Amino acid sequence: MRRAALGVLFVIARRRFLVEDHLVTPPFGCGCDPLCDACVSEQIAQLRGVAQRRGETWAQAIAAVIPIDRRWPHTERMRAIARRKVGDLSRDARLLELLADECVIGAARWWNRANERAG
Numbered sequence: 137m138r139r140a141a142l143g144v145l146f147v148i149a150r151r152r153f154l155v156e157d158h159l160v161t162p163p164f165g166c167g168c169d170p171l172c173d174a175c176v177s178e179q180i181a182q183l184r185g186v187a188q189r190r191g192e193t194w195a196q197a198i199a200a201v202i203p204i205d206r207r208w209p210h211t212e213r214m215r216a217i218a219r220r221k222v223g224d225l226s227r228d229a230r231l232l233e234l235l236a237d238e239c240v241i242g243a244a245r246w247w248n249r250a251n252e253r254a255g
């Protein structure tokens with residue numbers, strides 16, 4: 137009984153030691169907050185496609201209600217909407233701005249292609 141209790145304490149102490157000395161890799165990034173340059177690069181690479189796809193879906197939804205008779209409007213209002221579309225993907229302000237850029241890229245690409253096809 138006493139030996140078992142000591143064993144549990146040893147496991148807890150060892151785990152704490154590993155985490156505190158950063159020998160255990162956190163599931164995402166290096167644990168930096170705000171994200172360091174390396175983590176921003178890694179995460180934008182992983183999330184770029186998701187953000188662009190959300191932009192495409194957004195443009196398609198707009199096209200369902202208004203005619204595609206002009207180029208994509210790069211306005212502050214559209215930018216604010218893009219920021220909301222990716223708001224759940226990160227808590228890091230710098231990464232969120234980059235993801236909003238990608239969302240706009242996806243939306244504008246889909247919209248402007250449709251605009252070109254429409255003549």
Ligand SMILES: [Zn+2]
Nearest residue numbers: 166168172175
């Ligand atoms: Zn980092």
